[in-house]
Amino acid sequence: MSDNTLNTQSLTSIQEDEIDIKRLIFLVLGKWYWLAICLFLGLAGAYFYVKYTPKKFQVDTSLLVTNEQKGLDVQNMFMESMMGGTNKVMLQNEIEFLHSYTLTNQAINNLNWQTFWQQKNVFVWNGIYLNDPYMLNKAEGALNPEGVSIFITPLSSTQFRVEADDELLIENQPVKIKFNEVADYNKPFKNEYFGFTLHPKENPENLIGKEYKFSFIDKNKLTLSYLKKVNANFSKDSEVIKLSLESTEPLRDIHYLNELVRVYLEQKLELKTQTQKRSLDFIDSQLSGISSDLNKAENTFTEFRSRNQIIDLSSQGSLIMEQLKEIEKEKSQLQMQLEYFKSLQRYLGNIQSADQLIAPSVVGITDASLNSLVIKLSDLYSRRKIMEFSARQNNPTLILMNQEIEQITVQLREILVNLVQNTEVSVKALNDRYNRINKQLNNMPEQEQQLINIQRQYDLTNEIYTFLLQRRAELEISLAAAVVDIHIIDPARYERLVPINKSTLLILLIGAFLGLLIPALIILIQDFFDNSIQLQEDVEKLTPLSILGNVFHSKNNSELVVIKDPAAAITESYRTIRTNLQYKFTSPNQKIIGLHSVQPSEGKTFTSINLASILAMNDKKTVLIGADMRKPRLHRIFNLNNKSGLSTYLTGQNEINEIIRPSQIEHLSVITSGPIPPNPAELLEREAFKKLLDTLKSQFDYIIIDNAPVSRVTDGLITSKSSELNLFVLRYKVSKKDQLKFINEIAGKGGMNNPALIINDVKISRLSYGYSYSYKHAYGKGYSD
Structure with a gap:
């Protein structure tokens, strides 16, 4: 179409929205000097980033968590079908426990960190854990607020400059802290807010020209910081939990992870053995009372024989005494069991009394189903206690656990009703036997009756005391042998550190890319609006x-x-x-x-x-x-x-x-x-x-x-x-x-x-x-x- 035949339609139908790549390339290359300058700046920035950015490492530790008690009961099968596997639920519970504030805070308190020291390296501050140049002693009565950065500049072999410029809340009121003073080594420094003494760990002259800063550790903030930093995960088909975090001070975080695991195992063992410990406390309380009764019965028996010159009972008296003693022994055991059954009925469903549950075997109850249900209920209470550190009420695992506790509670109530009734019938039968034999005792001489009663009381108390001592020894053996079903595969250690900084070449390439991209974008945006x-x-x-x-x-x-x-x-x-x-x-x-x-x-x-x-x-x-x-x-x-x-x-x-x-x-x-x-x-x-x-x-x-x-x-x-x-x-x-x-x-x-x-x-x-x-x-x- 020639210019002479151009019409209005052809002149007004030009498309403006097509993207011409060649045009954009030449538009950018037309300002090559921008690209050259920004490329240089990008490479320079990348170089300084590599040189002065602290190196990062991955610190990790791994735990093998087995479940020796999971079994194949209906509840486990139900939870497995609902939650994608019992093993997954169990490991998730352990991770929730490891991520709890209580556990993390306990680990930090055990490490007893007081200050956080850093040294300036041109532009950046690097942590110097365990390499801090000073030993610091707090002054008694000083406020020493936590989290405030205090800058230390060595001036000479005897003096240093101490300064701060920060703001914090004191009694919910913002307070500006600002000071700049010169202080002496080995002498107390004190002002309105701080009081401490610095003792150089090396020749003070070697510190001149360096810059340091420290702050008193806020353990609450440090706990929250570690809760965010630590990652816990497990693979689908294993029972291994891996704890890891990114660290610029690997030695500090190695110590933290190992202490966290130690506290975790300690708490797990405490939760696992709390039933045995409660049973042991129960036996000790019983022994303290029976011990005095036994001493009293022994003294009474000895004094009566000595005073009345009686050495042995007649054959009929011995037979009657043995029968009465056997009945009283059996009745005493039944009374103890009956009291246990009634106490257990009171505790069921009362979460505040969950810690008072003791094993039935402690009082000589051999009912297998009762023992199994009580132990399982105690274990569920312990597991729920772990979950409640971090899980919410609508957590599916917690809901299923509460349902299982309710089911076991219903079963125990039904069993206890029958056991209480049967035990009361047995006690009544023993009372009837006791009354019949006791009539025979009334026909014997009075002194022999008294001796039989005294000796019977002594023997009965002695047998109960011996029985409790035996149970106590069994519990102590059980506690000594108790271990948690968690094993440390690899503790956190320096040899296992994994560098996670990007390679120098990659960072330089990224710097070059950004150095070219940014001006190119500016040119294109400028062109868009121009x-x-x-x-x-x-x-x-x-x-x-x-x-x-x-x-x-x-x-x-x-x-x-x-x-x-x-x-x-x-x-x-x-x-x-x-x-x-x-x-x-x-x-x-x-x-x-x-x-x-x-x-x-x-x-x-x-x-x-x-x-x-x-x-x-x-x-x-x-x-x-x-x-x-x-x-x-x-x-x-x-x-x-x-x-x-x-x-x-x-x-x-x-x-x-x-x-x-x-x-x-x-x-x-x-x-x-x-x-x-x-x-x-x-x-x-x-x-x-x-x-x-x-x-x-x-x-x-x-x-x-x-x-x-x-x-x-x-x-x-x-x-x-x-x-x-x-x-x-x-x-x-x-x-x-x-x-x-x-x-x-x-x-x-x-x-x-x-x-x-x-x-x-x-x-x-x-x-x-x-x-x-x-x-x-x-x-x-x-x-x-």
Whole structure:
């Protein structure tokens, strides 16, 4: 489609939203110096990051957690189906325990850390755990608030500077702490808030020139910090829990993890043996009472025999005593069991009494189902206690555990009802036997009756005491043999540290990438919001009008650059435009070229002068008309008098031959604009202007018309109807993209003959010369209109 047949639809259907990757690349490369500077800064930043960032390590420890009591009962099967496996639930419970505030705080308290020391390394502060240069003693009665950074600067072998500038809450009120003082080593330093003494661990002179800071440890904040830092996880098909954390002070965190595991195992053993310990306490309480009863019975028995000179009982008396003793022994055991059953009934369902549960075997109860249920209930209470450190009430595992406790409680209540009834029946039967045998005792001599009662009481108390001692010994053996079903696979240790800092090469690559990315993004964002024309692609995307040529940027300050510097690149660009003119004229009689711009400062007059000059240099008779009668400039450039010109001719004051003036350039004549008239547009619409052009066509090979900007006045639109080629001059970085829409509208109305474009002010560089020569290049600074 030729320019002469361009219609409004084609001129207004240009797509602006397509992304031209090649355009963006050349736009960014056009500011290569930005990229170079930012690349250097990115690499420098990456280097300093590598040099001064503390090294990070992964500290870890692993535990094997077995479940020796999980069994295959209904509840375990139910939990396994609901929670994806009993093992998973158990390990999750242990992780919750390990992540509890209570356990973490206990570990920190056991380590007894008092201060946190750091040393400055150029820009950053590095922790120096166990390598702090001073031994610090707190002053009694000093406040010494926790978490406040105190800076220590050694000044000499005897003095140091101590300063602080921080804010903290004291009794819920913000308090500003700021001081800067000089203090002495080995002497107390004291002010309103702090009181301590520093004792150098080495020669104080070796510390001069270094900077340190410390703070008194806030154990609550440190506990919360470790709760966030420590990660606990386990694999799907194993029973191993791995505790790990990222550390810049690995030795400190090695000590912490190992202490945490130690406290964890200690607490687990405490929870596992609490039933045996409660049973042992129960037996000890019983023994303390029975021991005094036994001593009293023994003394009574000895005194009675000595006082009454009785050595042995008669055979009948011995038989009766043995029977009564056997009945009382059995009755005593039944009473103890009955009391246990009733106590257990009271404790069931009462979580506050859960810690008072003791094993039935302690009181000689051999019922297997009862023993199993009580032990299981005690274990569930212990597990729930662990979970309640961190789990919420709506935790699925906790809900299932409560359901299991409720089920066992119901079963125990049913069993206990029957056991209480059976035991009471047995006690009643023993009482009946006791009464029958006791009647036989009444028929014996009084002294023998008394001896039998005393000896029977002594033997009974002695047997109960022996029974309790035996149970106590069994419990002590059980406690001594108790171990938790958790084993440390690998404790945290220095040899197992894993460096986790990114490689130096990777960080340098990231620095280089960011150093290139950031300026590139800035350039692209700036381009997105910048409405000016940046590259030739901007023009090609927004208009179908052909581009006759590109005018290169020149450092020559002369307006007549093609004359002053004929070998320059800009002169060559005008030669290219001169050559391309033959493709725009369809007949030899077409000679009139109108030069237009949408706004000032786009280089329209500069282009008009140099285009006319380059045509004249090719031995073409050329005339340059200054049709911009509102802001004339041609007379100043060619050093001509402007008292007469186009305006005086159009008003009838001069003839054509009187306004045509030769210039210092061979074959180039100039018609200046003349004095500024009040009505330039009306003058250009007169027949005299058409007559002027017809006359000039018979005398010259080319007629160049330098017009006023079309966005300001209509002068150029009037002359464009007479021009056989209308060239709009656009300037990089100055002309706006919206101007192309305006040009499209003008050209689309059909009143402008043969419209085309010239792009002004193209900057050539080593990077883009080949690209720019084919009209794909960057822009630079140019000339004023």
